[in-house]
Amino acid sequence: MAGAALGGALSALPATGLATPVAAPTPRRGYDNQRIADLGDGRFLNPLMAGDHPDPTILKDGRDYYMTFSTFDSYPGLVIWHSRDLVNWTPRTAALRTNIGAVWAPELTKHKGRYYLYVPTKNPTTSWVIWADHIDGPWSEPIDLKLPDHIDPGHAVGEDGSRWLFLSGGDRIRLSDDGLSTVGTVEHVYDPWRYPDTWDVEGFSPEGPKVTRRGDWFYLVTAVGGTAGPPTGHMVIAARSRSIHGPWEHHPGNPIVRTTSLQEKWWSRGHATLVEGPDGSWWSVYHGYENGYWTLGRQTLLDPVEWTPDGWFRMTGGDLSRPIAKPRGGQAVRHGQPLTDDFGTLALGTKWNFFRPTPEDRARARVQDGALLLDAKGKAPSDGAPLLLIAGDTSYRFECDIEIAPGGTAGLILFYDDQLYCGLGFDEQRFVTHQYGIERGRPANPLGKRMRMRVTNDRHIVSFHTSGDDGRTWQRFDRGMEVSGYHHNVRGGFLMLRPGLYSAGAGTARFRDFRFTAL
Template identity: 50%
Template sequence: MDQEADGPGAARSYTNPVLGGDRPDPAVIKVGDEYWMTYSSFEAAPGLLLYRSDDLVTWTYVTAALPEPLGSTFAVDVAEHDGRFFIYIPFIPTPWSSLTDASIFVIHADAMAGPWSEPIDLGVRGAIDPGHVVGEDGRRYLFLSGIRRVALCDDGLSTVGEIEQVYDGWRYPDDWITEAYALEGPKLFRRGEWFYLVSAVGGTAGPPTGHMVIVARSRSVHGPWENHPGNPIARTRSADERWWSRGHATILEVPGEQWYMLSHGYENGYRTLGRQILLEQVAWTEDGWPVAAADDVGGALPLPEGAAPQHPLLPPAEEIPGFRLGERWAFHAPLPGESGRLTVADDVLVLRGKGVGPGDSSPLALVTGDHAYEIEVDVELEGPVEAGLLLFFNGRLFCGMGIDGAGMRSYSGGIRTHWREPAPAGRRLSLRLRNDHHIVTGWWREQGGEWTRHGVRYETSGYHANTIGDLLSLRPAIYAAGDGSARFRDLRYRRLA
């Protein structure tokens, strides 16, 4: 990563990702001289985290637009119309939601920093991945997975008419190794006399060569759509590349008549980190087609004009002082109103228990993009509760350890293991987990004592979407299960070299 200061001889390059950790399906909008971005947050609450940037390279967290999701929050689109801002959201049914089908809602605000409205149901069912556009007729439309389309009312808060099929995609050769065709993720923009429709095909998980970015264009939002003769404009062609499953792109113009594309991808060897945000320059052919300017997005790339040198993606350390729910920490799959389980006072996190074990406890998890890190915390039990420290993918896949007052419980592969760690039977213990390039080691200690290494290490390179069928990431987490509460002190996260 380029971290040199500005001045003569300063490097003018950056490396991907521009925002590390699990940030799939980026949706980006330019507002004045700023760029704003959010991404799929799935079952995390708060959801739809909003980041701001001056140059597409360095991003700063601002707020969460969705305190309580109505379901699993899939790929959204962000739009501005007549000075008002909109986020179109597909919610997917979950065991805790009242939805029975994929449903598209909208929230709106006077400014990207909010406050944002409560979700409004558009009545669109069985579709995901909305993409907003204003046609040459001045009317507003949502393009949907498929690729289908529905008209919006002038205020953008309801639909008009029926959903119609408008584009059948571009078909890649049958011998290409992909997950599935899966035409999705429409994002639209206008350049000159053309509307451009940017979509994804090939499937977002599965083989590393699956996901890809395709483009079509039309002089009218009503079509017909002509496919790019050079499709796909972005694709992982070999598992030897650094970034896999590249897709779900937004293309936009930056100062100096430059164009850039933001997409997501898995890092080779680190699917566990989820899909991270990639930035690459776009060039234009003489006949008006966008093309990716770089052959390899895994190396050093030229900074956008006027951009400051790239700085570290995430802070190297995280502690309770300054803790903010949303910026890096979020609940996994909570029930409505569940943020009330957490209180923070005097550098102590108090978490009320839920469920019977880690899997259904809706743990508090930390997004990370680091290959190696360490997290530790002091755990004290209050009442009938089990609490501890995990590396958590979802309710079916996690590892780590917890205490229940009678001893230590150890977890691997999403289940309690047979291992009986000889930790003391007490109600307070400090725990530490180190993830060193997928090798996970644990320690515990009593107050004032020395650290004792847990007797079993875990290998977690397989804790990812292709193993468990869920498009998430492996995250450090704290949990409390049962009818009591847990007090967490001295919570520390730090990046390792």
């Protein structure tokens, strides 16, 4: 891997994350014109899951596949997606409803008929377990496993039937037979392969251990190099052992996945899990940043796996910029979900999520007569636990009819976190412009307590329009923005820039006829 030559190229990378555009086949479109992986001709084109779906954990359960992702401060969280063909996915349920902190890199597994989710968190730093007898729940309340110094638990069952959690840093701890507590103390069992010190990486950071048993071997797949930072940093390495207790030997081809050029479509590729396809083929799911679009967060990627005669494996998808033949034998379902919402029901968890809510926030949102009623909280999006969506396209538009109560302020936002967001809101007298996570201009509002509002994000260029006649005519708002820097390498937090709604001040805001269209 020619990593040493990239130092000069990285120093020339613009602060926004933009680089030379990468030509790619035209993606197929689904709900609301959103891009989808399945090309409809027996091939698919990454991303598998567009938008922020990081740290994928995948479970093969007979002919069904289930997958979930890090959901950080969004609640309800840990949305479980279902597939029969590994390419097309639909959301089923949100397994985590109690706010236990920022969720990082969970592990979904099934053991002796019961489903388990092992859930590491920050603030507080520990790991939890929740369980269910059916994938759709009900899921249990979280149980604290009291692991304050590690993240990214990976579940494994040894040749002797013992249960383990492999952890960051090459460590592990034994689990009780019921999987709901730990036994003994954390032990160090694996020294990960180390890259040359001339490579541009964020840091060593061995994390995301995933153990797969195939034949006589246990395969341990790990991420090193840091999760973000330089696009060439995050990578996938592997080791194997005939016993869950080691010793572990390094893959002779390490790293088996790594971005090596700034011209590649996908950057910072890592955190991989092996999974068998419906036709007996093998695949790997992992995440990566899209070239020039750190704002979309880490998107899930699918890479074909080939087993070699010596019992090792390799990824064969290259830089994942081209279409790949789908696995055979699976049953395709329609991928994704519409983001457009008539608010006939409240899709809280599977579509909408609160940002960093308290237990009381769930009662703030309800639907009535085709409207979302959102009680006011705080003074602005920064302290108001807004409702957010995951949008996975590089350009899109969303609009909504908004009506405020006396003393209320409401609007539409693009939200990274409580200190970095933009958008437009209004009260009965004035608009309020949100930019850089602060409230800025307050021009007069001639439309009063109700208007239709539209936000367009066209490849980082943001514009706002308002309408006082239900969208028949539009007036462009005199404030435009550029948001390519609203991402992790500027702010931290590993999040994405998400469209959403907020209600602040006093009273209850009514949102009707929410429409989303990818452009």
